[in-house]
Amino acid sequence: MSGNYDYKLVSNNISDLRLGLLCSIVFHFTCLLIVVLGFPQLLVPLEISEPVIVEIAQLSEKSQQITSSEPKLPDSTVEPEQAPKPSEPVPTPKPSEPEQPIPVPTPKPSEPEQPIPVPTPKPPKLTPANGSDNLSKMINKLRDNTKSNTSKMENSGNLSEQASMSDKDFIAAQFRKCWSFDPGSKDINNLVVQIHVLLNKDGSVTHVDIVEDPRYHSDNFYRSATDSARRAVLTCSPINLPSGKYEALKDLILRFDPRDIVR
């Protein structure tokens, strides 16, 4: 059993080697070509392999649809048909009337309330809730903690402009502070929500929307988790950005994961 498997692996390796050789030849040939011909035509594969950017546009479009349609949810406006009587719990033996209907405030929709759309692209200028002293301490701490990791993990020459693990931790720590979650939510293991955030240079949130998930419209718990994540983002604005990292951090997908909530 395991012998077979090993054999397969070996044969794979061989074909990989061959492939590598082939690629190497092709690579060198390509380089030569570029030098000779310049590279305009070769930009084509570059476009193909940049689907991330395309996706961003889709995401924000879709999620804007969500937000604008949100107030149309069925619970927008209700009006009870009947006057709900006060709870009248005294069961003093009445002459048993034929089933007195209990006051049912059956809510029925009344004047369709014009939903106030939720375009949040105004940068809400807010004083940060946390003292900057604490923050700078935390920055240093986080830097210290993650320095060794980063140097091992990323050797690229562009390190200063890419978002490092410590940068991400630094951002995450700030949003975490603003995020409150109800630990009793049902099915807490299934309530990870993603929020798309665009930042200004000063760290204020310029745009926030919810990465589309159909559950937003069908699952109250999911909707509430999503709203709480969005509130966290907005309450936190502006956040502190690691210096020189704005370009790398201006476009974020925040993945709020409540599973390991401290109970």
Next chain:
Amino acid sequence: MKFIFFKNLCFVAISGMFVMPVYAQVQIDINKPNIHPMPIAITRFINTTNQGNQTCKNVPDVISADLERSGLFKPIDSKAFIQTIESLQNQPNFPDWKVINAQALVNGQISSTQDGQIRVEFNLWDVFAENQMLKQSYTTTTNGCRRIAHIIADAIYTRITGETGYFDTQIIYVSETGSQLKRIKRLALMDQDGENHNFLTQPQELVLTPRFSPTAREVTYLSFFRNNPQVYLLHLNSGRRELLGNFPGMTFAPRFSPDGNKMTMSLAKNGNTNIYEMDLKTRNITRLTDNKWINTGPSYAPDGKKIVFESDRSGSQQLYVMNIDGSEQTRISFGSGRYATPVWSPRGDLIAFTKHKDREFFIGVMRSDGSGERLLAKGYLVEGPSWAPNGRVLAFCRQTKSPSSQSKLFSVDLTGFNEKQIITPLDGSDPAWSPLIP
């Protein structure tokens, strides 16, 4: 496949050599959220009724008290409000509310309708997202104000937490007074916040373990009427009560099925206690357990397909689950100590119980397969948990040591936080939470 690989390789090579770094979206994981009650601003409601300012004046206070009691909200003192209530009627000035860190805002209006009723309207705003989360209105008579307030509190709670509310509910319990040697116990019914308290039975009749039907209009309980402990059914609308069944021994520990058509209870006879089910229409009786042990405390799963109960067949009280026909009786509790009074959560995911271990009692929950046990409350004697209809909060009874023994009702959140006494005029035990009032 090879082609793709080739393409990728080319891309890596090229981008590495000639192209500036491309900033894609950065994904950041955020975990370990805080558990803070949400700051919420609940303003006075504008009153335009022709019946005076006092009409339904308490509505915001009742909403506020409900939400605060849940432990998930922290109402902000109205002294901190900046925007006036009057200008708020047009449109919230969100910065005014952000400054005082109100994450949600509630305002409303109380007006008269043409037919002399009162109309209560409210809005719920998400302050930081600057949008309206909810707008509803209700009409009522003057004495319906409290109830409307509970209904509004439920709506707010539901919109923000995702849970169904539980404020428009009642609690039935056993009111206790007098010497421990001859305790006077009466059924009493009150709103979930302790208001509208009423006694349902006479002092001379010993009663225990009331439970609501799914419509909240019937109650089943154990009465020692004429020194013959039997299960009774009380119709709250008419006040009529009836003896359930004609059993040859003591019946007790009754509970309704989720559809209200059946009832399960225990019968103790010849030293054995077994579980029976009664069809409330036909009054036919089915025996579900059949052994020489104590099998009691049956409670239906919310889908009505299973029953959890306690049995000492292993030598000590433990929890078991069986099918509705009594088949496949499976033990689910294996922790150390005794387990008793199981109650299936209306949400279906958990079973609450009383645990007795090392001279202490606990209220706890476990998943319906017995895993994930968590203890939420403990004491010299705590027992008899009952779920709020949303499966989020538990009511239970806490008795302190003699001689100054007191018995009081408490509620605790499913997370173990926010334990609070439920205030009753006298001592209390055996609380049972009603479903949402229909």
Next chain:
Amino acid sequence: MKIRFLCMVAAVALLGACQSADETVVSGTSASDNIVTKAPAPTSAKSVSIVAGSQADFVSNVGDRVFFEYDVFGLTPEAKEQLIKWVAFMQKYPRNNLTIEGHADERGTREYNLALGERRANSIQNFLVSHGIASSRLRVISYGKERPDVIGSNESSWARNRRGVGVIQ
């Protein structure tokens, strides 16, 4: 007739005396958990004015209760010895019926204690029947932990509350 009435009054008064004696014990135990309570059965009361075959007679000359171990419904040797006297009493007064009450101490959940009380009362009933008392003369009722005999959250109080009590009908 008058005499009989007087007897009954006396019997009731005696019972009352017993009860108040119990209560003294109660306050004693509550003051300190370590005080060993006296034997619970009313001791050697004079049977001068007690109606033969009555509850008062049963209480003072036979002893109306037996005790159980914690969470146990089997009869102890002492309990069996006591129940032999019940049998004699029931045989002596064949027109009497007996209600057997089963009780539990407070350390248990309500429903379980109801079942346990029934088990205890049933143990007594079985013993009496096996010694020739017709089951038609016997009735069992469980009070669980609802009707303790003494107040106290300590071993001696619990021991006194885990009991079976005979009530002549």
